[in-house]
Amino acid sequence: MIAVPNINRLPIPPTGSIPSDMERELIIGLRLKDQKSLSRLYKLYGPALKGIIHRIVINEELTEDLLQETFVKIWTSFHQYQDAKGRLFTWMSTLARNVALDQLRRKSHINNTKNVDIGEIEIDVLKASSYNTDTIGIRGLMRMLSPLHRVVLNMVYFEGYTHTEVAEALSLPLGTVKSRIRFGLMEMKKLF
Numbered sequence: 001m002i003a004v005p006n007i008n009r010l011p012i013p014p015t016g017s018i019p020s021d022m023e024r025e026l027i028i029g030l031r032l033k034d035q036k037s038l039s040r041l042y043k044l045y046g047p048a049l050k051g052i053i054h055r056i057v058i059n060e061e062l063t064e065d066l067l068q069e070t071f072v073k074i075w076t077s078f079h080q081y082q083d084a085k086g087r088l089f090t091w092m093s094t095l096a097r098n099v100a101l102d103q104l105r106r107k108s109h110i111n112n113t114k115n116v117d118i119g120e121i122e123i124d125v126l127k128a129s130s131y132n133t134d135t136i137g138i139r140g141l142m143r144m145l146s147p148l149h150r151v152v153l154n155m156v157y158f159e160g161y162t163h164t165e166v167a168e169a170l171s172l173p174l175g176t177v178k179s180r181i182r183f184g185l186m187e188m189k190k191l192f
Helices: 020-031 035-057 060-076 088-114 138-144 147-157 163-170 174-191
Strands: 122-124 135-137
Touching: 020 035, 020 088, 035 060, 035 088, 060 088, 138 147, 138 174, 147 163, 147 174, 163 174
Parallel strands: none
Antiparallel strands: 122 135
């Protein structure tokens, strides 16, 4: 039986200055699926990997989620790490970067599938005494809105942008975006 090295006897050095003997002990422990080694790895490299992820996705909450996903991936695919090909941190940082980029691609794909020509969309208005019971074309309704409201509503409801993303894309304050959405929806309601 192979003994797992006692990596807890070594103090945690500042990130970026991990001694090679400590790294070797971590590698041995991770190959043996020692959870203490994974915990130590998280303490040693977590902040640096979080920084890599955060530079890509920018959102703090999403960064935390992707950091966890990265460590799960490190744990489950550690058998693929080959120390002859490079340092442990290099391999892990590549994994972290790929996890973050995959998230951006997923979001881009989701937004692209929501990009539909609003002229092709029609909605059925609920039958009510004060509403027209005919089917109303969205294109006709959207053309009746001011361009300020039409652009914002299109981005939020048909392209899948968040209010914050619209504000950034149009270089507008978030409050202005929310006001334009509100007033645009009020105009749509009047048209119904």
